[in-house]
Amino acid sequence: MNTVQKRKMKTIGIIGAGAGGLCALRQVLSEEQFTPLIWEQADEVGGTWIYTPDIEKDEYGYPIHSSMYKNLLTNLPKEVMAFPDFPFKEGEKSFIHHTEVLQYLKDYADHFKLIPWIKFRHRIELVEPVDPNNRYTKWRITVKNLKDGSSSVSEYDAVIVCNGHYFEPRYPDIDDLELFKGKKLHSHSYRIPDDYHGTKTVVLGASASGLDIALELAKVAEKVYLSHNHPFPFPSKLPPNVFQVKGVKGAKENGFELKDDTFIEADAIIYCTGYEYVFPFLSSSCNITVEDNQVKTLYKHMINSAFPTMSFIGIPFQICPFPLFDVQAQYIVQLIEGNIQMPLHDDVVKEMEQSSIPKKHYHKLGIFGKQQMYLEDLQREMKVGHLPQFYHQIPKIVILRLFFSLMDFKKFNYSTKEINDGEIQIEERLDGQVRNSKLDLIVIVCKRLFVLVVFNFPSLVKTVYSLGLKGMCKFF
Secondary structure, eight states: OOHHHHOOSEEEEEEOOSHHHHHHHHHHHTSTTEEEEEEESSSSSOGGGOOOSOOSBOTTSOBOOOOOOTTOBOSSOHHHHSBTTBOOOOOSOSSOBHHHHHHHHHHHHHHTTOGGGEEETEEEEEEEESOTTOTTOOEEEEEEETTTOOEEEEEESEEEEOOOSSSSBOOOOOBTGGGOOSEEEEGGGOOOSGGGTTOEEEEEOOSHHHHHHHHHHTTTOSEEEEEEOOSSOOOSOOOTTEEEEEOEEEEETTEEEETTSOEEEOSEEEEOOOBOOOOTTBOGGGOOEEETTEEETEETTTEESSOTTEEESSOOBSSOHHHHHHHHHHHHHHHHHTOSOOOOHHHHHHHHHHOOSOGGGTTBOOTTTHHHHHHHHHHHHHTOOOOOTHHHHHHHHHHHHHHHOTTTGGGEEEEEEEOGGGOEEEEEEETTEEEOHHHHHHHHHHHHHHHHHHHOHHHHHHHHHHHOHHHHHHHO
């Protein structure tokens, strides 16, 4: 009898075999009293890290899940992307190609013997509470087998939703967009720069994907307009054919009107405007809604406060994802075991309603402070140790380099070594040479802030404020 057949205790259904689902499965399997099962629509593990050149429908007629583009390198070094109990393989480069991340997830699944617990090519159609009047209800889950078209219904004691939130594009509101005759594309469907040779292309949005795609297009396009609504210019030096402009207000046949009432000619626009949280398989009786990018009502960004036997992994954004998934998964397992006390549903609702954080930023943690506070809060409640400090320190170095030296930040490599009394020292290298990170960053930041002082003092104030003055000062 194999291990899958031996377990007879509490059953836990997990939706999705991306990084979050694999981590949830690994933590659930660490407790003998649980019998888990993952349903995965694809034919392999990896979720959004599975690259496909297709951009519309898969072979079964469903929308393509992955937003991966061909040349993508990670925005964080592998040293802080790894699950804490499973490091990436040794290698010189810290910022790695997406194929290496996918292989890492496959190695993780093999190492922890996760594959026997996964049903591939199975799509969740419906999740609903068995007893809506019982807060700790079981769950009735309807699943479609994509290979033969059959559907099945089963019940589980708990369900963990790990379907990701980088597959449903959020589109901007642009007046008269139908007038524009050029190419229009959301970054979800961007794969390669080949179609943009010699073009004037607008990249709308200056977060991670917008910046990355703008840099890639700059190598082939005549002009790239980095269009955004930030109150300050992005402070880093950019390629000479990349121009920062205000957000797009309206469209004409040959270009776009901007929010400062200027006009730019363009051949194409790429919307790097983010993604929506969607859970199309959850019935209304699950009591989960999304309002202005806020998933309600979740306790600690994870637990359905109306029905705590339903939880979610990976809702927060601007994070170090895999370590956060790992801590969340441990917390969820502890909750299912009964080792963590849930507050009343009404208290969670009240706390969310009284929050001063705008709804659209409610799940935004960020690198300077909030992510660390969030994780350490969960770990204190579980009575487990905190992540090593380098998980929080290296991302701060990277974010500052990204902001103030965008074209070079992925050239740096990172490593850690133990020194006196177990203290971990971070080493940052460029071209094999160890760098003095603090001195380097002070010079780079001061240079770029000087440019802002000379040309736009209000932008300097807003730039420092946006990064978090307290966090920056503490870092330096």
